[in-house]
Amino acid sequence: MRFFRRPPAHIWCQQVVEMVSDYLEGTLPATERRRLDHHFSVCPPCATYLAQMRETLRLTGALVPEDLSPEMEQEFSEIYRRWRTEG
Amino acid sequence: MSIHAPRLRWARRHTTPVDPDLRLLERLRDGDEEAFVTLVSRHHDPMLRLARTFVHSHAVAEEVVQDTWLGVLRGIERFEGRSSLRTWLLAILVNRARTAGAREARSVANSDSPEFVAAVDAGRFQSSGAWSSPPEHWVDDLEERIGAQALRAQILAALAEMPERQRAVVMLRDVDGLRADEVCQVLDLSAANERVLLHRGRSRLRQALEDEMGAVPA
Ligand SMILES: [Zn+2]
Numbered sequence: 001m002r003f004f005r006r007p008p009a010h011i012w013c014q015q016v017v018e019m020v021s022d023y024l025e026g027t028l029p030a031t032e033r034r035r036l037d038h039h040f041s042v043c044p045p046c047a048t049y050l051a052q053m054r055e056t057l058r059l060t061g062a063l064v065p066e067d068l069s070p071e072m073e074q075e076f077s078e079i080y081r082r083w084r085t086e087g
Numbered sequence: 088m089s090i091h092a093p094r095l096r097w098a099r100r101h102t103t104p105v106d107p108d109l110r111l112l113e114r115l116r117d118g119d120e121e122a123f124v125t126l127v128s129r130h131h132d133p134m135l136r137l138a139r140t141f142v143h144s145h146a147v148a149e150e151v152v153q154d155t156w157l158g159v160l161r162g163i164e165r166f167e168g169r170s171s172l173r174t175w176l177l178a179i180l181v182n183r184a185r186t187a188g189a190r191e192a193r194s195v196a197n198s199d200s201p202e203f204v205a206a207v208d209a210g211r212f213q214s215s216g217a218w219s220s221p222p223e224h225w226v227d228d229l230e231e232r233i234g235a236q237a238l239r240a241q242i243l244a245a246l247a248e249m250p251e252r253q254r255a256v257v258m259l260r261d262v263d264g265l266r267a268d269e270v271c272q273v274l275d276l277s278a279a280n281e282r283v284l285l286h287r288g289r290s291r292l293r294q295a296l297e298d299e300m301g302a303v304p305a
Contacts, residue, residue: 012216017206021286025267045221049207049293052225056293059230060242060261065132072131072149073124079153080115080123083160 011035016046020053108172116163127156130173133263134180140251140258141184142191151187155180170272174265177273206290225300233299245295249288256281257288 016039022028023036040047068076108129114122131152138148158179159166166175211220230238246254255274259265265273271281 012212013218014207014209014212014216017290018286020206021289022282025282025285027282045218048222048224052222052297053289053293055225055229056289056296057261059238059296060257060292061264063239063242063262066135068124068128068131073128075153076124076127076156077120079157080120080160083157084118086161 011039013039013043013046016043017049020050023050024053024057106171109168112163112166112172115160123160130176133173133258134177136258136262137177137180137255138184138187140255141181141188144191147187147191148184151180151184155183158183171269174269174272177259177265181273181275204287206286207294222297223300225296229300238296238299241295241299242292245292249291252276253284253288253291256284257292260285261289 016036019028019032019036023033028036040050108126111122111126111129115126134152134155135148138151139145142148142151155176159176162179166172170178211218213219246258249257252274256270256276259270259273260267267278267281267285270276271278274281276284
């Protein structure tokens with residue numbers, strides 16, 4: 001017996017943008033994932049949207065943490081010394 | 088036939104690297120003050136940012152962070168290493184920040200709205216659900232064109248406008264790189280809630296960047 005995979009059921013762009021996060025998280029069920037894969041391959045605006053979301057994540061992940069100021073370092077040293085003398 | 092090479096790779100990938108935090112923890116237990124300051128500086132920025140989602144004032148947020156560390160030192164023997172030190176720290180911080188936030192009696196205007204918020208404004212779709220105002224391509228040299236500083240400012244401003252839990256989730260996941268389950272543990276959220284908050288937050292960030300692109304001539 002042979003199985004022919006039917007083309008994925010239609011999904012609208014407005015639904016797609018609500019599923020992009022789960023798509024990127026890899027938490028979508030396989031059938032939903034295939035529907036989105038298919039949609040991205042035939043819908044350039046949604047493919048653009050997906051690319052923008054990836055770029056957004058990259059930029060957010062590139063935010064650099066602020067360093068501890070010398071004054072703060074001093075305060076934390078004092079906290080440590082306070083704790084050492086408690087015991 | 089070589090079955091050894093793949094097996095070696097397998098073993099290597101699954102070797103747990105020693106968490107540098109745990110080394111520092113050992114040293115600070117032995118009285119090494121420098122190890123403590125190093126540990127603090129590794130986590131200070133994420134902690135301060137997370138505290139700021141619960142309390143208004145920077146000074147109060149700093150107090151919360153300091154208070155958390157003192158609590159961590161006093162409770163150090165209770166840390167069993169079942170979660171990462173970072174997850175444990177952040178969970179303690181959230182408890183304290185919530186208490187401080189309640190004391191500060193911050194306005195409820197910034198609370199999370201329970202109703203559905205669309206990832207993209209409904210006005211940009213036809214009634215059929217297809218795009219009517221589709222997103223424009225972003226240029227590849229985005230950072231050069233707009234400037235890393237301006238992008239950073241835009242992202243920070245969008246984060247600042249988010250409801251507190253949404254902001255906390257996005258920062259912990261996408262800035263600080265925590266896993267979904269760690270965020271659920273730190274913020275005491277269900278997996279479903281975490282996903283919704285992350286989705287809304289990321290959608291807002293994308294929109295904020297799109298707005299910024301729109302302001303730049305192509
Ligand atoms: Zn589409």
